[in-house]
Amino acid sequence: MHAFRSVALDDEKGELVLLDQTLLPNEISYIRLSKVEDIWEAIRNLRVRGAPAIGIAAAYGVYLAVRNSANITESGALISIDSAVAIFKKAKQYLASARPTAVNLFWALDRMERRLALECDALASPAKCHSVARLPASGREEIDDLLAALRQEADAIRDEDARMCHAIGEHGLSLLERGWGILTHCNAGALATAEFGTALAPIYLGQERGYAFKVFADETRPLLQGARLTAWELMQAGVDTTLICDNMAASVMKRGLVQAVLVGCDRVAANGDTANKIGTLGVAILAKRYSISFYVLGPSSSIDLTCPTGAQIEIEERHGEEITSKWYTHPMAPAGISTFNPAFDVTDAELITAIITEKGIARPPFASSLRELMK
Amino acid sequence: MHAFRSVALDDEKGELVLLDQTLLPNEISYIRLSKVEDIWEAIRNLRVRGAPAIGIAAAYGVYLAVRNSANITESGALISIDSAVAIFKKAKQYLASARPTAVNLFWALDRMERRLALECDALASPAKCHSVARLPASGREEIDDLLAALRQEADAIRDEDARMCHAIGEHGLSLLERGWGILTHCNAGALATAEFGTALAPIYLGQERGYAFKVFADETRPLLQGARLTAWELMQAGVDTTLICDNMAASVMKRGLVQAVLVGCDRVAANGDTANKIGTLGVAILAKRYSISFYVLGPSSSIDLTCPTGAQIEIEERHGEEITSKWYTHPMAPAGISTFNPAFDVTDAELITAIITEKGIARPPFASSLRELMK
Numbered sequence: 211m212h213a214f215r216s217v218a219l220d221d222e223k224g225e226l227v228l229l230d231q232t233l234l235p236n237e238i239s240y241i242r243l244s245k246v247e248d249i250w251e252a253i254r255n256l257r258v259r260g261a262p263a264i265g266i267a268a269a270y271g272v273y274l275a276v277r278n279s280a281n282i283t284e285s286g287a288l289i290s291i292d293s294a295v296a297i298f299k300k301a302k303q304y305l306a307s308a309r310p311t312a313v314n315l316f317w318a319l320d321r322m323e324r325r326l327a328l329e330c331d332a333l334a335s336p337a338k339c340h341s342v343a344r345l346p347a348s349g350r351e352e353i354d355d356l357l358a359a360l361r362q363e364a365d366a367i368r369d370e371d372a373r374m375c376h377a378i379g380e381h382g383l384s385l386l387e388r389g390w391g392i393l394t395h396c397n398a399g400a401l402a403t404a405e406f407g408t409a410l411a412p413i414y415l416g417q418e419r420g421y422a423f424k425v426f427a428d429e430t431r432p433l434l435q436g437a438r439l440t441a442w443e444l445m446q447a448g449v450d451t452t453l454i455c456d457n458m459a460a461s462v463m464k465r466g467l468v469q470a471v472l473v474g475c476d477r478v479a480a481n482g483d484t485a486n487k488i489g490t491l492g493v494a495i496l497a498k499r500y501s502i503s504f505y506v507l508g509p510s511s512s513i514d515l516t517c518p519t520g521a522q523i524e525i526e527e528r529h530g531e532e533i534t535s536k537w538y539t540h541p542m543a544p545a546g547i548s549t550f551n552p553a554f555d556v557t558d559a560e561l562i563t564a565i566i567t568e569k570g571i572a573r574p575p576f577a578s579s580l581r582e583l584m585k
Numbered sequence: 586m587h588a589f590r591s592v593a594l595d596d597e598k599g600e601l602v603l604l605d606q607t608l609l610p611n612e613i614s615y616i617r618l619s620k621v622e623d624i625w626e627a628i629r630n631l632r633v634r635g636a637p638a639i640g641i642a643a644a645y646g647v648y649l650a651v652r653n654s655a656n657i658t659e660s661g662a663l664i665s666i667d668s669a670v671a672i673f674k675k676a677k678q679y680l681a682s683a684r685p686t687a688v689n690l691f692w693a694l695d696r697m698e699r700r701l702a703l704e705c706d707a708l709a710s711p712a713k714c715h716s717v718a719r720l721p722a723s724g725r726e727e728i729d730d731l732l733a734a735l736r737q738e739a740d741a742i743r744d745e746d747a748r749m750c751h752a753i754g755e756h757g758l759s760l761l762e763r764g765w766g767i768l769t770h771c772n773a774g775a776l777a778t779a780e781f782g783t784a785l786a787p788i789y790l791g792q793e794r795g796y797a798f799k800v801f802a803d804e805t806r807p808l809l810q811g812a813r814l815t816a817w818e819l820m821q822a823g824v825d826t827t828l829i830c831d832n833m834a835a836s837v838m839k840r841g842l843v844q845a846v847l848v849g850c851d852r853v854a855a856n857g858d859t860a861n862k863i864g865t866l867g868v869a870i871l872a873k874r875y876s877i878s879f880y881v882l883g884p885s886s887s888i889d890l891t892c893p894t895g896a897q898i899e900i901e902e903r904h905g906e907e908i909t910s911k912w913y914t915h916p917m918a919p920a921g922i923s924t925f926n927p928a929f930d931v932t933d934a935e936l937i938t939a940i941i942t943e944k945g946i947a948r949p950p951f952a953s954s955l956r957e958l959m960k
Contacts, residue, residue: 235919426925429908429918431806431830437909437918445919452923455806455908457831457864461900461930464866489832491839492871499870525836533804533830534812537913543804543812544610544820548827550801555836 213446214238216401217258217266217368221361224278226270230257231401235442246275246301253308253315260402262371262509265318268305269364272322275301277357291333291352298326298360318367325363329356371404377568378507379411382472385505385564385571386412388421390469393459393497395428396487397439398474398507400447409474409507410444417449424450426462430489431455432532432551456489463500471497475508475565482559482576483520488552494561503563510567513580520556528553588821589613591776592633592641592743596736599653601645605632606776610817621650621676628683628690635777637746637884640693643680644739647697650676652732666708666727673701673735693742700738704731746779752943753882754786757847760880760939760946761787763796765844768834768872770803771862772814773849773882775822784849784882785819792824799825801837805864806830807907807926831864838875846872850883850940857934857951858895863927869936878938885942888955895931903928 218227225242226249233239241257243249249271252258258267279297280289289297302319309315333352386392392413399407406414416423425444430436437453444451454462462468471493477485484490484506497504517523530549535541543549565572565580572579593602600617601624608614616632618624624646627633633642654672655664664672677694684690708727761767767788774782781789791798800819805811812828819826829837837843846868852860859865859881872879892898905924910916918924940947940955947954 235917236915428832429806431804431832434917441922442919445922450923452925453905453908453918454925455831455863457803457806457867458925458927458930460867460870461863461927462925464930488830488836492832492835492867495835495874496867496870499873530828533828537917539912539914540611542610542809542912543828544817547816547820548825550827550829550833550837552833552836555833555839 214400214443215405216260216263217270217404219270219361219364224274226267226274228252228258228267229401231259231439232257235438244274244278246271246304249274250305250308253305260397261312261314262403263401264309264312265314266364266368266371266404268308268315269318269322269367271305272298272301272319273357273360273364276360280353280357289353291330291356294353294356295326295330298323321367322360322363325359326356329359368404372406374509374568375403375406375408375411376415378408378509378566379406379415381568381571382412382505382507382566383415383421385503385566386416386421386423386470389423390421391424391426391467393426393428393462393468393471393493394440395436395456395471395473395490395493396430397435397443399440399443401439401443408509409472410440411507412472413444413449414447417447422450424452424467426452426454426459426468428456428459428489428493429453430487432536434537435487456492459493460496463496463502468500468502470503470505472505472507475506475512476554477517477523478506478508478513478565478580479517479519479523480515480577480580481519482562482565482572482574482580483523484557484559484562484565485520485523485525485554486557488555491555491557494557498561504561505564505566506557506562507566510569510584513565513567513584515581515584520558523556525555526553527551589775589818590780591635591638592645592779594645594739599649601642601649603627603633603642604776606634606814607632610813619649619653621646621679624649625680625683628680635772636687636689637778638776639684639687640689641739641743641746641779643690644693644697644742646680647673647676647694648732648735648739651735655728655732664728666705666731669728669731670701670705673698696742697735697738700734701731704734743779747781749884749943750778750781750783750786751790753783753884753941754781754790756943756946757787757880757882757941758790758796760878760941761791761796761798761845764798765796766799766801766837766842768801768803768837768843768846768868769815770811770831770846770848770865770868771805772810772818774815774818776814776818783884784847785815786882787847788819788824789822792822797825799827799842801827801829801834801843803831803834803864803868804828805862807911809912810862831867834868835871838871838877843875843877845878845880847880847882850881850887851929852892852898853881853883853888853940853955854892854894854898855890855952855955856894857937857940857947857949857955858898859932859934859937859940860895860898860900860929861932863930866930866932869932873936879936880939880941881932881937882941885944885959888940888942888959890956890959895933898931900930901928902926
């Protein structure tokens with residue numbers, strides 16, 4: 211489908227291959243990283259972004275930390291299991307600090323560590339990886355087994371994400387019809403995941419199957435993910451895409467050019483209230499006005515049944531410089547102006563037609579349908 | 586109230602003084618123009634913008650064309666009335682070409698020409714200015730009278746605009762309460778008029794009277810008039826102003842921070858449907874959702890009773906470069922992306938709480954109230 215992959219492993223060379231998203235859409239540049247420091251930098255500076263993609267990059271990152279240390283001594287003395295575990299732990303802790311609020315980053319790293327522990331148990335039972343000192347030094351074969359296990363786990367994280375996106379795509383596509391106009395906001399696409407994305411997954415599946423969707427992408431101020439990323443990746447896949455400013459969505463809907471809205475989600479409360487990129491709430495209100503279906507798409511891990519409603523979701527406020535001067539040749543607002551720059555908003559459940567996850571489709575009333583879905 | 590004036594005449598020096606709006610908000614620069622060519626350039630390149638301000642600049646422009654030609658020969662032979670009329674007509678035709686779609690530009694120039702004709706009639710009845718050849722050559726006194734008449738007419742255009750803005754402000758303010766949060770879109774302020782503006786007039790009046798409004802200014806993509814101009818001029822007047830991206834308006838409203846929306850208008854149809862800057866429709870739909878009053882403010886000349894509904898209003902579509910690359914250090918969207926860039930949208934009458942002009946306030950049903958207002 212896509213000519214690009216946001217995150218990939220070149221195991222032969224011992225390199226993580228990232229499409230540098232900070233250079234899009236002007237430059238399509240793949241960076242090859244073998245050092246943990248460079249992978250940290252790439253996560254930190256958003257060269258790779260999107261919760262699933264970050265998780266995958268970090269999982270390969272800790273794998274490569276061990277693999278490349280082992281390789282260094284391949285022709286001579288192999289590193290010990292002790293050393294491998296120490297290298298892993300150091301790399302894990304370091305990569306976790308790249309984006310301290312990225313829950314999926316920690317999740318992926320913890321999962322890799324559990325696999326490491328499991329493997330150590332198998333190699334040197336009853337010693338635990340957690341007590342490195344008790345592990346015996348070991349030979350080439352043990353290190354190879356350990357590396358194979360770590361690589362397998364990282365591949366699994368990637369493959370599960372890809373399968374999940376496909377499943378979201380299938381469920382989503384079942385709600386759409388050929389030739390429809392579809393509006394999307396921000397970027398919940400292939401760039402943010404292993405492939406296919408979440409909100410964009412039905413569009414890509416539809417593209418493969420000749421649905422001929424016409425997609426309108428909100429540019430998504432202030433960070434312009436729609437213009438820079440969504441428009442780019444849809445174009446790459448040959449999807450009929452039109453870029454608009456956020457404030458043009460109402461005009462597009464009024465003209466009858468949109469039959470469904472597809473958006474991603476950062477967090478869905480138990481009642482269906484959904485936190486997503488700033489501007490999503492406005493789009494949902496417009497969709498309601500024009501009787502357009504409004505679909506939220508995301509992994510079931512985004513559904514937080516412990517959070518009763520959207521009122522409990524805290525909204526991050528970011529620096530006003532993103533509004534006043536970022537991207538510009540010179541500031542576009544007077545010096546000293548006050549700004550309000552919430553990064554997210556909460557769309558009320560009543561505005562949402564359905565919430566689509568890899569497990570299936572939840573419809574109102576969401577309090578019961580989401581609980582059912584998550585069983 | 587304001588420390589600035591968008592358009593002013595320095596009659597002593599024979600100069601039009603414009604606040605160069607292309608340099609805002611980074612530079613407050615007044616330009617002094619004595620040549621018609623320079624005034625043409627300023628109108629053409631939006632150094633002065635907003636229908637009323639353009640009209641005032643053009644009116645002073647044709648006055649200065651005659652005045653400065655007369656001055657040149659002050660110490661020697663004065664120009665003839667013939668020459669004065671010829672200079673006027675040439676300047677008028679030239680200035681009218683600066684912005685071929687600016688109706689108010691032609692209106693102001695035509696009004697100046699009618700005054701010229703009237704004056705010529707008085708000076709040399711029954712000869713008509715339209716037949717220049719029949720006018721007698723004349724002395725210093727006649728030229729002085731002619732110049733005084735032209736200056737008076739240009740002043741009148743400016744003063745009438747100022748009075749109109751004040752009247753709109755008074756009517757508008759009668760609908761607002763102390764301490765309210767007010768959201769506005771684009772720029773319908775003092776920069777666009779002789780002073781006070783239209784949509785912003787109630788805010789300035791309220792500011793003078795201690796209403797302590799808290800104003801949210803939409804940045805207004807793609808041309809950012811809200812960020813560059815509205816935020817700037819409200820700050821100049823000491824108004825409590827917060828700049829937001831267009832897609833944040835829903836969040837601001839949901840948080841209960843806005844009690845009224847004030848917007849300008851380009852054209853109001855007989856049924857109340859209102860064409861205004863792109864994004865206005867979306868704001869109106871959001872305001873309806875949150876039961877916030879949505880007020881349209883403008884001169885009664887914006888009300889076009891010959892236009893039955895908004896469906897008959899043609900919407901200008903502008904170049905996509907305004908979305909993809911204008912203002913930026915480098916393009917923010919992939920090369921070759923399709924765009925949709927309507928400059929205006931039409932807000933349905935049913936979304937509008939009231940339409941406020943210098944003649945008074947029209948409320949639904951607008952079909953009858955607007956007709957009544959325009960009697």
